[in-house]
Amino acid sequence: xxxxxGTRVRTQTSFSLWANRHRKWVLAAPAMVFVALLIAFPLGWxxxxxxxxxxxxxxxxxxxxxxxxxxxxxxxxxxxxxxxGRTAFFTVGAMVVEMILGMLIALLLWRPFRGQGLVxxxxxxxxVATPVAVGMMWRLIxxxxxxxxxxxxxxxxxxxxxxxxxxxxxxxxxMFVDIWQWTPMVVLILLAGLxxxxxxxxxxxxxxGANAWQRFWHVTFPLVMPTxxxxxxxxxxxxxxxxxxxxxxxxxxxGSFHEVETLNVYAYGxxxxxxxxGESSTxxxxxxxxxxxxxxxxxxxxxxxxx
Amino acid sequence: xxxxxxxxxxxxxxxxxxxxxxxAGCTTAEGEEGGKQTLRVTLANHVWTDIVKDKxxxxxADHEGVTVEVTQLGEDQLSDQYNVKLNAGTDEIxxxxxxxxxxxxxxxxxxxxxxxxxYVTRDAAWDWNDFQEGPVEATTYxxxxxxxxxxxxxxxxxxxxxxxxxxxxxxxKTLDELEAAAKQIKEQGEIAGYVGRTGVSxxxxxxSSFLFSEGGDFANKDYTKATLDTPAAKEAYELYGRLIGxxxxxxxxTDMSWPDAAALFAQGQVAFYSDASSLYQNLxxxxxxxxxxxxxxxxxxxxxxxxxxxxxxxxxxxxxxDSNKKDLAFDFVEWLTSPELTLEVQExxxxxxxxxxxxxxxxxxxxxPQLAEAIAIGAKTGVGYDRPRVISVAEAxxxxxxxxxxxxxxxxxxxxxxxxxxxxQAFLDDEND
Numbered sequence: 001x002x003x004x005x006g007t008r009v010r011t012q013t014s015f016s017l018w019a020n021r022h023r024k025w026v027l028a029a030p031a032m033v034f035v036a037l038l039i040a041f042p043l044g045w046x047x048x049x050x051x052x053x054x055x056x057x058x059x060x061x062x063x064x065x066x067x068x069x070x071x072x073x074x075x076x077x078x079x080x081x082x083x084x085g086r087t088a089f090f091t092v093g094a095m096v097v098e099m100i101l102g103m104l105i106a107l108l109l110w111r112p113f114r115g116q117g118l119v120x121x122x123x124x125x126x127x128v129a130t131p132v133a134v135g136m137m138w139r140l141i142x143x144x145x146x147x148x149x150x151x152x153x154x155x156x157x158x159x160x161x162x163x164x165x166x167x168x169x170x171x172x173x174x175m176f177v178d179i180w181q182w183t184p185m186v187v188l189i190l191l192a193g194l195x196x197x198x199x200x201x202x203x204x205x206x207x208x209g210a211n212a213w214q215r216f217w218h219v220t221f222p223l224v225m226p227t228x229x230x231x232x233x234x235x236x237x238x239x240x241x242x243x244x245x246x247x248x249x250x251x252x253x254x255g256s257f258h259e260v261e262t263l264n265v266y267a268y269g270x271x272x273x274x275x276x277x278g279e280s281s282t283x284x285x286x287x288x289x290x291x292x293x294x295x296x297x298x299x300x301x302x303x304x305x306x307x
Numbered sequence: 308x309x310x311x312x313x314x315x316x317x318x319x320x321x322x323x324x325x326x327x328x329x330x331a332g333c334t335t336a337e338g339e340e341g342g343k344q345t346l347r348v349t350l351a352n353h354v355w356t357d358i359v360k361d362k363x364x365x366x367x368a369d370h371e372g373v374t375v376e377v378t379q380l381g382e383d384q385l386s387d388q389y390n391v392k393l394n395a396g397t398d399e400i401x402x403x404x405x406x407x408x409x410x411x412x413x414x415x416x417x418x419x420x421x422x423x424x425x426y427v428t429r430d431a432a433w434d435w436n437d438f439q440e441g442p443v444e445a446t447t448y449x450x451x452x453x454x455x456x457x458x459x460x461x462x463x464x465x466x467x468x469x470x471x472x473x474x475x476x477x478x479x480k481t482l483d484e485l486e487a488a489a490k491q492i493k494e495q496g497e498i499a500g501y502v503g504r505t506g507v508s509x510x511x512x513x514x515s516s517f518l519f520s521e522g523g524d525f526a527n528k529d530y531t532k533a534t535l536d537t538p539a540a541k542e543a544y545e546l547y548g549r550l551i552g553x554x555x556x557x558x559x560x561t562d563m564s565w566p567d568a569a570a571l572f573a574q575g576q577v578a579f580y581s582d583a584s585s586l587y588q589n590l591x592x593x594x595x596x597x598x599x600x601x602x603x604x605x606x607x608x609x610x611x612x613x614x615x616x617x618x619x620x621x622x623x624x625x626x627x628x629d630s631n632k633k634d635l636a637f638d639f640v641e642w643l644t645s646p647e648l649t650l651e652v653q654e655x656x657x658x659x660x661x662x663x664x665x666x667x668x669x670x671x672x673x674x675x676p677q678l679a680e681a682i683a684i685g686a687k688t689g690v691g692y693d694r695p696r697v698i699s700v701a702e703a704x705x706x707x708x709x710x711x712x713x714x715x716x717x718x719x720x721x722x723x724x725x726x727x728x729x730x731x732q733a734f735l736d737d738e739n740d
Contacts, residue, residue, distance in 0.1 A: 056413065056416065056417055056698070057393075057394055057417035057418070057419075058394045058395075059394065059396060059417075059418075060417065143560070143567075144556075144557075144558035144559070144560055145556045145557070145558065145559070145560075145571060145576060146570075146571070146574060146576070150558075160557065160558050161558075162558050162560075164560070164562070165558060165559070165560035165561060165562065166558075167561075167716070250562055251383070251506070251562060251564075252383065252508070252701075253507065253508070253705060255507075255561070255562055256505070256506055256507035256561040256562060256708070256709075256712040257507075257561070257712065271390075272386070272387050272390050273701040273702065274699060274701060274702045275390070275413065275699065
């Protein structure tokens with residue numbers, strides 16, 4: 001009797017000792033397991049589907065076909081590679097303009113001035129709008145026959161433009177919408193970086209006779225570089241994933257000529273329109289690897305710049 | 308020791324609460340409780356839905372303990388919902404509004420739609436034989452009834468009475484006359500001649516009547532050979548392209564579905580617009596249109612093969628095969644499609660699939676007389692489909708529609724047709740495999 005009690009006490013003691021020693025893991029474990037499942041399961045399932053010929057219904061029997069989907073997708077010059085090109089063009093184009101504009105606006109807002117609060121609120125307004133609502137709004141504005149954009153141009157005698165309706169103009173128009181909406185976020189991040197900077201290096205450069213450009217290029221910009229890279233990383237990943245405004249303005253397939261079909265829109269169409277789940281998963285896996293590659297490159301760059 | 312125990316207990320409670328919370332989040336909602344039942348119905352945004360939704364309380368009053376929960380979505384969102392939920396084998400949808408010609412074959416093949424063959428014959432008074440033959444064929448899969456058709460559509464020609472009168476143009480009876488009239492109006496420079504859907508996928512259904520009237524079709528009878536490169540199909544592609552590309556609005560968008568095209572007509576920008584008869588309220592009601600009192604209706608103009616518009620069931624009601632309330636679900640479908648409610652719906656302007664409501668003068672009284680006549684002619688001469696009759700309709704529509712967009716934008720139509728023919732043939736070979 002006393003032996004059993006003694007064993008139980010010993011077991012309890014050893015368990016409580018173990019739990020106490022690892023309490024940060026014990027407390028965090030449920031959330032970590034949940035997050036791991038949330039990421040690992042869809043990823044694993046997508047990877048599995050990409051190796052099958054699943055189509056029609058996901059519940060229908062399907063065969064394991066190895067890397068056939070990967071060969072098919074990577075040799076598809078009709079839809080896949082143009083979609084990769086558009087994704088890269090949209091991401092890089094929008095991001096570069098957003099970073100330059102964002103830096104300019106952040107520099108303007110950096111030093112205190114009258115009405116600063118109001119200007120900041122106005123600049124941040126596009127950021128709080130829902131992307132789908134933004135897409136619908138710009139779609140109406142850019143309607144070639146009855147939209148406001150062409151009406152506006154006509155006041156200055158400029159001929160009407162096709163905007164979203166044109167095969168060549170649709171993607172640049174959508175990049176403009178993306179820039180309109182997301183530059184404020186870049187401003188916000190860079191402004192946080194700028195306000196945390198000490199005034200001393202700038203003042204020292206001023207005393208040494210450096211002009212405004214020299215002070216920005218040789219002093220401020222290198223100092224704010226870690227924040228800048230963070231903004232590039234965040235905005236780049238976001239732009240890469242853009243789906244809502246493309247879908248809201250051009251619908252499935254990214255327009256009649258697939259003129260705004262990025263990898264996201266293509267994968268969505270394969271899955272929801274064509275019910276080709278195997279092929280769609282393959283596109284997503286390749287896209288995922290591309291994103292990982294981009295993040296890896298940017299992280300290396302950030303580490304180098306912070307050294 | 309005591310201090311340690313408190314820590315352990317705290318940790319254990321935290322783990323239990325967090326894990327419990329997660330598990331609670333994973334449990335499914337109960338549909339039934341104490342004899343009460345919830346019938347989950349998914350409907351599309353349509354005039355039909357707006358009319359019947361207001362009457363659902365009558366069904367609930369007749370069925371004690373039953374609550375009908377309606378989810379209403381746009382066409383594309385509805386398809387996406389079905390794609391996700393039915394793929395996962397959900398029983399959270401009982402009654403579903405679907406497009407027999409767009410997704411009927413796919414859903415039936417995937418086993419999403421319950422077999423209603425025994426249900427439709429159980430009540431002679433409800434009268435399954437009253438439903439039109441074409442629509443019934445479209446809701447039947449491999450000999451089993453999988454849906455009850457609710458709305459039918461025929462392609463008709465809408466025109467501006469004032470413009471035709473001013474320019475002394477007669478209402479076009481043939482496609483040649485339509486083209487000549489559209490050209491003349493465009494050349495006047497005030498408004499555009501013709502508009503229709505232009506989106507690669509959306510345009511296919513409205514182009515189909517041009518194809519049929521020119522004497523063509525998407526494929527041969529058993530769908531083993533694509534027929535998009537026949538002279539008839541080529542003429543249909545080119546004519547549709549000329550009508551919109553040359554005589555349509557300037558800078559016309561190539562993404563237009565019916566809301567965009569109808570809006571151009573309703574805002575007085577074009578003289579002719581051809582689309583489904585069921586859309587007439589978007590043009591002819593004062594709150595929707597600036598030209599509501601100047602809208603004329605005509606049967607689809609005749610081509611070399613005559614006037615052959617589509618005459619199709621655009622929507623039907625089906626029951627989810629995984630629903631565990633199939634009997635109640637069919638009671639609801641039966642109630643929604645009863646002769647009385649169908650008549651009421653048609654009186655409100657939605658063309659129905661029951662023969663009796665078309666034979667009843669009250670059923671056609673609310674339609675503009677010209678439109679009723681155009682529908683009657685279309686129903687007689689039309690064909691029962693407006694898109695390729697395949698399983699993966701969305702993909703087929705994109706292939707068939709590609710030359711339409713090229714024709715509208717003035718590109719190389721011959722090359723586009725050649726590519727579409729080859730792609731569609733490969734698609735058919737793949738599907739027939």
